[in-house]
Amino acid sequence: MSRPFIAVIGGGAAGSMAAIEIKRRLPHARVAVYEAGRRLLAKVSVTGGGRCNLTNSFSGVSSMEQVYPRGARLMKRLFRQFSHTDAYAWFEREGVQLVTQDDQCVFPRSQNAMEIVDTLMGLLRRLDVEIATGCRMDGLMPVSGGGYRIHFAAGTEVLADVVVVTTGGSPKDAGLDMFRRLSLAVEPPVPSLFSLCLPGHPLTGLMGTVVADTAVSIPGTRYRACGPLLVTHWGLSGPAMLKLSSHAARLLHERAYRTPVIVNWMGGVSEEAVADELSRLAASHPHKLVHSIFPLCFNSRLWAYFLQQARIAPETRWNGLDRKSLNRLVALLTGQQLQVDGKNRFKEEFVTCGGVALSNVDSSTLECRRLPGLYFAGEVLDVDAVTGGFNLQAAWTMGYVVGRSVGERG
Ligand SMILES: Cc1cc2nc3c(=O)[nH]c(=O)nc-3n(C[C@H](O)[C@H](O)[C@H](O)COP(=O)(O)OP(=O)(O)OC[C@H]3O[C@@H](n4cnc5c(N)ncnc54)[C@H](O)[C@@H]3O)c2cc1C
Secondary structure: OOOOEEEEEOOOHHHHHHHHHHHHHOOOOEEEEEEOOOOOOOOHHHHHHHOOOOEEOOOOOOOHHHHOOEOHHHHHHHOOOOOHHHHHHHHHHOOOOEEEOOOOEEEEOOOOHHHHHHHHHHHHHHOOOEEEEOOOEEEEEEOOOOOEEEEEOOOOEEEEOEEEEOOOOOOOHHHHHHHHOOOOOEEEEEEEOEEEEOOOOHHHHHOOOEEEEEEEEOOOOOOEEEEEEEEOOOEEEOHHHHHHHHHOHHHHHHOOOEEEEEEEOOOOOOHHHHHHHHHHHHHHOOOOEOOOOOOOOOOHHHHHHHHHHOOOOOOOEHHHOOHHHHHHHHHHHHHEEEEEEOEEEEOOEOEEEEEEOHHHEOOOOOEEOOOOOEEEOOOOEOOEOOOOOHHHHHHHHHHHHHHHHHHHHO
C-alpha cells in the first residue's frame, strides 16, 4: 500500500477514538470519518445529562459480568490493551481534568460533556483526519484484490483499503441488514436500560420515594439486581431497576415487558433478619404506634403503604402487633411481588442489546475473522453495559484497540 486509505464509518465515541489512534500510528495514511448526522459526537454531548459520565473507577466491580451483561469476556480481554485506568490517563494527558464521584462514576471536572467533544474534535483536526458529515453508509462490499466499496444513502461510493465500522447501537433491526448481507451473524437488537411500569398501582402514588438499598429480581430466573430503587409516577426506576432491565433485556423483550418482579425493600436481607429487626423495634418502643416508629430506610408515606398492604390498622401499637400481621409485614418487606406491564425510557438514556455478533470478530484485534481489513468497535457490536460510565468505557476501549490493530497493519 503506498498511501493507505482508512474509512471510519460513524463519528461517535468509538469512531473518534479509533480515527485518532489510527492516525497517530499511521500519520502518512489517509483517514476519513464518515458520519450520518450533521456533526460528530452528538450523542457524547448529551451523555450523563450533559456532564458525560465517561468511565468508572471499577472499584466495587468484582466481575466484568456484573457490569457488561453482553460482551464481558471480550471486554476483559480488551482491557489488557486499554482499561479504565488507561482511559482516565488518556483524557488527562489530553488536558481534561477528571473527577471520580462517591458512586465511582468519572466525569470531567468541568462537569461539561462538551469538553470531551471539543478535546476529541481538536485531536481529529490537529491530526488531519478528514471529516465527512451527512454520509450514511447503507452498503459495504469487499472488492476483489482487497479493500471495500462503501455505498452511501445519497448514492455516492468510496473505495477504502480498511474499513472501521463504529455506527453505534441500531434500535431498528433493519439497520443491521447491511451486515447480514456480508453474511455476518447478527444478534437482533432489543432495548436495554429502562424503567418498568406498574400502571394504576398504588405505589405510583408515592412517586419520588427512594429506598437506598433494595434487591429486585424476576421470579424463576437468575436475574437479580441490588441498589437504590426510585418510585416514579409510572412505576419503578433507579439503579437497581436499570441494572435488572440491562441483565434481563432479552427476557423482558420476549415477555413483552409483562412480568412479575419481586422487590426486597430491605437490601436482600432474609425474612428472619427483618423479623428480628422489627422485634427489636417493638421491644424498644412497645407503646408507640407502629405507624410512627419504623426502619430508617423508609419514609413515612412508604411505611404507611406497607402497613395498609399488610392490613395493619393505623391505631396498632408495637406491643399489640399480632404474629400473623408481623409475618405479613415481613413477607411484604422481603418479597413484594409486583406485576410489571410496560417499560419506560430512563431519562432518554438507553442502549441497544444486540448487534453484530462477537463471533464475527477476533477478540484481540476486533478485525472481522472472514473479511480481512474490516473492523468493528463500539455499540454496533453485541456489547452493552449497565449505567455508570461503562458503556462509554467500552467505546473508548474498543476504539483504541482498533486504532492499535489497524496501526500494526502498517
Ligand atoms: C442520552 C444518553 C445518555 C448516555 N449517557 C451515558 C453516560 O453518561 N455514560 C456512558 O457510559 N454511556 C452513556 N450512554 C451510552 C453511550 O452514549 C453509548 O454507549 C456510546 O455513545 C456508544 O458509542 P459508539 O461510538 O459505539 O456509538 P455512538 O456514540 O452512538 O456513535 C455512532 C455514530 O455513528 C453514526 N452512524 C450511525 N449509523 C451510521 C451509518 N450507517 N453511516 C454513518 N454513520 C452512522 C451515528 O450518527 C453516530 O454519530 C448514553 C446514551 C444516551 C442515548
